[in-house]
Amino acid sequence: MMKYTYMIIVALVLTGCSSFYYQPDQKMLKQANIFMQNGQTLEEDSQYLNALNTYMEAYKRYSLIDKLDGKAQAMLSLSREYYRLGDMKNFNTWRDSVTTLINLKLPQLKDQLNVLDIEINFRNGNYEKVIELSKKYNSKAYKAGTEMCSYRLISKTKLNLTVGSESFYLKRDISKLSKLYKKHKLDDPSILAYAYYSLGYFYTNQTKYTKAFGYLNKAYAIDQSEEHYSDIADDVYLMGFIYEKRNQIELARNSYMRALEIGTQTKDQELISRVNQRLNHLPK
Numbered sequence: 001m002m003k004y005t006y007m008i009i010v011a012l013v014l015t016g017c018s019s020f021y022y023q024p025d026q027k028m029l030k031q032a033n034i035f036m037q038n039g040q041t042l043e044e045d046s047q048y049l050n051a052l053n054t055y056m057e058a059y060k061r062y063s064l065i066d067k068l069d070g071k072a073q074a075m076l077s078l079s080r081e082y083y084r085l086g087d088m089k090n091f092n093t094w095r096d097s098v099t100t101l102i103n104l105k106l107p108q109l110k111d112q113l114n115v116l117d118i119e120i121n122f123r124n125g126n127y128e129k130v131i132e133l134s135k136k137y138n139s140k141a142y143k144a145g146t147e148m149c150s151y152r153l154i155s156k157t158k159l160n161l162t163v164g165s166e167s168f169y170l171k172r173d174i175s176k177l178s179k180l181y182k183k184h185k186l187d188d189p190s191i192l193a194y195a196y197y198s199l200g201y202f203y204t205n206q207t208k209y210t211k212a213f214g215y216l217n218k219a220y221a222i223d224q225s226e227e228h229y230s231d232i233a234d235d236v237y238l239m240g241f242i243y244e245k246r247n248q249i250e251l252a253r254n255s256y257m258r259a260l261e262i263g264t265q266t267k268d269q270e271l272i273s274r275v276n277q278r279l280n281h282l283p284k
Helices: 002-044 048-064 068-084 088-105 107-123 127-133 142-158 166-182 189-205 209-226 229-245 249-266 269-281
Strands: none
Touching: 002 048, 002 068, 002 229, 048 068, 068 088, 068 107, 088 107, 107 127, 107 142, 127 142, 142 166, 142 189, 166 189, 189 209, 189 229, 209 229, 229 249, 229 269, 249 269
């Protein structure tokens, strides 16, 4: 009887200990996930410093519970924000650290590391490097492949290079992504919006304005719904350019002014300068 009682006590203690350690982990994980979601929202609003601080809180919590994939995701996001804020010392530190972690323990995240490198080279105007880094886009999982291909298509268009299967690939994967988006099952709608935008950019360059406008409208609808303000600015800027080429001056002016308004709010000096140049080209 005493032995049976002892076994019950041990079982209760072990259960209590298990519960004691398990619950804080689950609570910490939930907090970390919320911080990541909030960071993404702030990033989409171009609040990069606030996004960085929020991602840092996520990183701390993932680290405390040794959630390696979450930790790596937070580190990738921190690298991106440090770059956007022009803090290259911290960017290099976090970029090197997350590369080591992914190479040693999380090879399944190498595509996301590659996308980060592609994005940064694209922002720097290193379009040849973007094309080199994205050359295996069609062998990737279709979400990562779609994002890589979008950057690749725009880069090749900017360099006036011949586009091969990129537009076909994007149209094919847009079909998959749009079905998920309509069912509210696409965790990052910006991938779909950017695919639409890249095709719009490509067809604008080919002066196929009707086709371009159709894709840009689809990109704009998603970005507007998700309140991705910096992406909305890109959409309406390119729409304004098409209106200008069609000699629809007031529509062009309205589109440029919308882009300028967003650029002013987000303090995007490059966008402000670009929009003002187009406005100055319009007849008074």
